[in-house]
Amino acid sequence: MTKISIIGLGWIGLPLAQLLQRNGHEVVGSTTTAAKQTSLISQGINAIHFSLDPFPQGIGFQKLFTSEVLVINIPPRTRSTDGKMYxxxxxxxxxxxxxxxxxxxxxxxxxxxxxxxxxxxxxxxKEPLTVETSGNSILMKGESAFKAIDKELTIVRFGGLLGDDRIPGKYVAGRENVNGSTRVNYIYRYDAARMLQWIIEKELWNETYNGVAPKHPQRREVYERNVLDLGIEPPQSYVHGTLGIDRLVCGEKILATGFTFNFPDPLDFPYSGSI
Structure with missing residues (x-):
């Protein structure tokens, strides 16, 4: 049994906590609201009210820092903020x-x-990255904040986290000039949680891993599958693009450790949320 803390019992953190508890680990996690804390405790999750605003706030959050392993899962929300708070x-x-x-x-x-x-x-x-060359300087600075730390550190870079109530076709329904030719770098929600569990239990420390499903269909294929399976309104039109020249991310490194995806193809991701 390992004592594990998870900062951020959200869309990935909660299923991770549940997986780890089923395997006999002692898990404690954080949530930023008292209401969510009550809900998580009712589900059998040892949840602590903790937030960074940016100063640490909450009650009893020091317990999060007494475990052997800490999972930091705080989204930077760079699409809606300038990232300074993060x-x-x-x-x-x-x-x-x-x-x-x-x-x-x-x-x-x-x-x-x-x-x-x-x-x-x-x-x-292995891609050499700097704040200047990164596609997102805030993310890069976030990673860099924990490098050169006097502890074992593994960085996990997830692709698009989808499945369940996060449906890619929903975000382009009825839109015009949608980009459909580029290939996707997606990962199913529970495969992402399983990958974090795998890294912890296999002791894969001092590494960096990309978390993306092995198959990379075109965006248009994903959208059209959502239309077919879920009855979502299709895009009104697509822009013409060149196939094969896109921003593809390789996830083979984690596969080499023996990890397998339950859903290796984004065309097969299960969706259960309302549309």
Missing amino acids: LEQMKFLRSMVDQSNLRKIIFVSSTGVYPDHPRDEAYTE
């Missing part, structure tokens, strides 16, 4: 980690760190 949060979080007896860290990041430039070859974990 970087301040990471600064305070890094200080708390430095002062703790935590031994191992998983930092959840995104494939958005890779340059937003189409090319023939796929981006891999």
Whole structure:
């Protein structure tokens, strides 16, 4: 049994906590609202009210920093903010980690760190990245905030987290001039949680892994499957694009460790949410 803390019992953090508990680990996690804390406790999850605003706030959150393993799963929300708040949060979080007896860290990041430039070859974990060359400087700075730490650190860069109530076709329904020719870098929600569990239990530390499903269908194929399976309104039109020249992210490194995806093809992702 390993004591594991999860900062962020959200869309990925909650199923991760449930998976780890089923395997006998002692899990504690955080949520930013008291109402969500009550809901999680009713589900059998040891949840603590903790937020970074950017200063640490909550009750009893010090317990999060007494485990052996810490999973940091805080989205930067760079689409809706300038990212400054996120970087301040990471600064305070890094200080708390430095002062703790935590031994191992998983930092959840995104494939958005890779340059937003189409090319023939796929981006891999070996891609040399700087704040200047990254596709998202805030994400890159977030990762960098935990590098050179005196603990074992593994960074996981997830692609588009989809499945259940996150339906890609819903976001382009009825729209015109939709990009349908590029290939996707998606991962199913529970495969993402399983991948984090795998890294913890297989002790895959001091590494960087991309978390994307092995198959990369075109966006149009995914949208049309959603239309067929879920009755979503299709896009009104697509823009013409060149096939094979896009921003593909390679996820083969985690496969080489023996990990397998339950849903390796985004065309087969299950969806259960309302549309």
